[in-house]
Amino acid sequence: MLSSNTTAANAVEFHSVTRQFGDSTHPVTALADVSFAIPRGSVFGVLGESGAGKSTLLRMMNGLDHPTEGRVLVGGTDLATLTQKQLNRMRHKIGVVFQAFNLVGNLTVTQNVALPLKLQKLKDPQKVEDMINFVGLGHRAGHYPAQLSGGEKQRVAIARALVTSPLLLLCDEPTSALDTHTTGEILDLLRSTRDRFGTTIVLVTHELDAVKAICDQAAIFETGHLKDIVSVNASHAESSQTYLDHVRTVLGE
Numbered sequence: 336m337l338s339s340n341t342t343a344a345n346a347v348e349f350h351s352v353t354r355q356f357g358d359s360t361h362p363v364t365a366l367a368d369v370s371f372a373i374p375r376g377s378v379f380g381v382l383g384e385s386g387a388g389k390s391t392l393l394r395m396m397n398g399l400d401h402p403t404e405g406r407v408l409v410g411g412t413d414l415a416t417l418t419q420k421q422l423n424r425m426r427h428k429i430g431v432v433f434q435a436f437n438l439v440g441n442l443t444v445t446q447n448v449a450l451p452l453k454l455q456k457l458k459d460p461q462k463v464e465d466m467i468n469f470v471g472l473g474h475r476a477g478h479y480p481a482q483l484s485g486g487e488k489q490r491v492a493i494a495r496a497l498v499t500s501p502l503l504l505l506c507d508e509p510t511s512a513l514d515t516h517t518t519g520e521i522l523d524l525l526r527s528t529r530d531r532f533g534t535t536i537v538l539v540t541h542e543l544d545a546v547k548a549i550c551d552q553a554a555i556f557e558t559g560h561l562k563d564i565v566s567v568n569a570s571h572a573e574s575s576q577t578y579l580d581h582v583r584t585v586l587g588e
């Protein structure tokens with residue numbers, strides 16, 4: 336299990352994974368014979384156009400969906416060997432961050448961040464406070480989501496995902512709803528998360544800039560097929576540049 340087998344070299348392994356939907360007359364192949372590994376402590380990008388299979392891939396890492404063929408290992412454990420109870424426990428060690436933030440509107444920042452602990456009947460006010468401070472929102476702890484900017488909402492979502500000390504953080508288009516400057520700040524925060532806590536991060540995105548800014552490797556998918564895995568050699572300092580610098584870089588000045 337992810338929490339017990341902390342020595343596995345790879346946080347995630349896909350072995351010849353195929354996922355088909357539909358019936359035999361109208362099959363839809365979301366993933367076709369996909370194999371790859373994500374080293375522990377790395378930031379791994381998943382790139383692909385709409386329908387490439389990215390969401391299906393994330394759902395499998397989270398144990399919410401299962402291969403039609405092949406095996407998915409998380410923290411060295413084949414998810415197919417787990418009982419539902421074990422799977423639920425493992426999922427507590429996987430954080431998820433979404434494009435739409437998915438905060439609870441009538442809860443404060445502190446209450447939102449404490450939610451995953453509450454769902455496990457746990458309490459750890461110090462950890463909640465630490466995570467809120469880590470994402471730079473100590474001054475907003477009593478605010479409600481409607482009082483926050485998009486970037487601040489995503490910071491809350493990241494603090495909430497980190498409060499259970501996940502070994503794996505799955506980020507599904509986490510910056511797609513944000514402007515360029517705020518995107519840079521959120522990517523910096525994700526990189527700090529990896530550096531500070533050693534969290535393995537999977538970043539699903541269609542934004543090449545985001546992959547270039549923080550990923551060690553990126554897998555490129557096309558209609559369910561893994562086309563390539565590239566090592567990202569970008570200078571990771573680039574994401575810390577100012578908005579103006581970024582505009583100049585992109586516009587080629």
Ligand SMILES: Nc1ncnc2c1ncn2[C@@H]1O[C@H](COP(=O)(O)OP(=O)(O)OP(=O)(O)O)[C@@H](O)[C@H]1O
Pocket residue numbers: 356357363364365383384385386387388389390391392
């Ligand atoms: N529950 C399902 N039932 C039937 N087909 C599905 C189901 N889930 C996904 N698919 C199909 O599998 C393929 C991959 O879908 P998936 O959502 O994983 O792609 P994606 O890369 O995440 O796309 P997007 O960027 O639009 O979210 C698509 O053709 C999709 O229609």
